[in-house]
Structures are given as structure tokens and as C-alpha cells.
Amino acid sequence: MKNIQHLAHKNINKLKELEVLLQHEFVDTGLLQQALVHSSFGFEQLEESQNNETLEFIGDAVLDLGVSDMLFHHYPGIREGELTKMRAGLVKETTLAIMAKKIKLGSFLMLGKGEEASHGRKKASILASTFEALIGAMYLDKGYEKTLQFIMGQFKPLLAEMKAGIIAEDPKSRLQERLQEQFNRAPTYHLEAEEGPDHAKQFTVSVRFLEKILGTGIGSSKKTAEQQAAENALENIDAWWDEL
Numbered sequence: 001m002k003n004i005q006h007l008a009h010k011n012i013n014k015l016k017e018l019e020v021l022l023q024h025e026f027v028d029t030g031l032l033q034q035a036l037v038h039s040s041f042g043f044e045q046l047e048e049s050q051n052n053e054t055l056e057f058i059g060d061a062v063l064d065l066g067v068s069d070m071l072f073h074h075y076p077g078i079r080e081g082e083l084t085k086m087r088a089g090l091v092k093e094t095t096l097a098i099m100a101k102k103i104k105l106g107s108f109l110m111l112g113k114g115e116e117a118s119h120g121r122k123k124a125s126i127l128a129s130t131f132e133a134l135i136g137a138m139y140l141d142k143g144y145e146k147t148l149q150f151i152m153g154q155f156k157p158l159l160a161e162m163k164a165g166i167i168a169e170d171p172k173s174r175l176q177e178r179l180q181e182q183f184n185r186a187p188t189y190h191l192e193a194e195e196g197p198d199h200a201k202q203f204t205v206s207v208r209f210l211e212k213i214l215g216t217g218i219g220s221s222k223k224t225a226e227q228q229a230a231e232n233a234l235e236n237i238d239a240w241w242d243e244l
Helices: 004-010 012-022 029-035 039-045 053-074 080-090 093-102 113-117 124-142 144-167 171-183 222-235 237-243
Strands: 188-195 202-209 212-219
Touching: 004 012, 004 029, 012 029, 029 053, 029 124, 039 113, 053 080, 053 124, 053 144, 080 144, 080 171, 093 124, 124 144, 171 202, 171 222, 188 222, 202 222, 212 222, 212 237, 222 237
Parallel strands: none
Antiparallel strands: 188 202, 202 212
């Protein structure tokens, strides 16, 4: 049976090719090779079923820290809840799989016969977990700062789009997040008026917090009126925030 170091020596030219794509040279190429070994290949061909699962475990934690670090410094005034949503939107399977495809990670994977036959090189789950394993290998090889540089290079281009998506979130969610973050309580919505015939009703709704009316809204449905009330409250947040 082979081991990781034997495999790395055998595949040294392929590993060098990947290092060029990564713009990151490994001190221990065995770590890079291990990051590429799927459990299906390890079970079939390596000693003690060596694979990339432990590196994936480490990489997952490092990736969360690295993206959090990047977001914290890139958006120093943004609230914790928004930072959490941005991180969740960045560190997810679909995004990681896309990044893996950009560096052609699928072509370097070591897969077992079953996964190879079922097009494992294109599976988002396998690509994402291998990308995390790669981050883990970088961290063990050269430490956090070098790994953070790589993470920032991969994720920074996505930041503007991600922040725009958070800002575009519906007003009710944004208002609730602000109040729960500060007071650990959600606002309530109250139907103030319902006018007009059944086919053309108009609803007036107020949003309240701690018995204070924060905003009002009018719409053709209660849901629309509630969103308008929340938007009105957010527009006038400076007028009522300090009074709560």
C-alpha cells in the first residue's frame, strides 16, 4: 500500500502545476497532496485510509476565521448581524465549489473508482470540501498570515456584491435585527385601519416597540403595509432610537 509521501513524490509535477495556479509554494508538498486525497481514494489505495478529512476540519475553522478577519477590517462600522450574514453567504458550499473550479482543483483530485465513475470531480460537495482541506494544508504549512493572504485574494472580489445583497434585505428583517441586537426583543405590528371595498382594500399598519410607534405604512395588503411601516421606521431611526 502507498502512503501520502510516496504519492506526493510520484505526482510532484502535478503538485508544482497546482502551486502555480494557487500562487503559493508549499514547504511540505505532502500536505498539498493530502488535501487532494478524497476518502474514497484513501480507502482503496493508501495506508490506514489516509485522506483529506482532517485537513478539511482544520480548513473549515481557518476559513471562518480568515473571512471574519477580512470582513471586520474591510467594513469596520458594520453591525455584527450583517457581518455574520455576509460570512455565511461567502463560506458556503456553492461559493467554495466555484472557487475550487477557478483554480481547476477538480483536475488534481485523487478519487476512488466509484466517485470517478459518478463524476466526482464536478460535484460541488467534493470540490468545496477539498477547497477547505487546501486551506487547512496551507495553514499547517505556512501559518495563518500566509493563508489569510490567499483567502483574501479569493474572497475580496465578492465583497461588494455580498454587501449589496445584505443592504437590499427586506425592511422588516432589517428593523427586527437592529432591535433584537440591541434590546433582544422584536417589534410588533398593529392594524390601525382597513378601508375600501373588498377588491381594493387599503391597510394602515403601525410598527411599535416598547409602546412607542416607530413608523406607519399603507398598502393593498397587510404584508405590504408592514414592510412600508418598517421602512418608515428605518428612515426615521435617528429620531426615535435615542428615546428607546
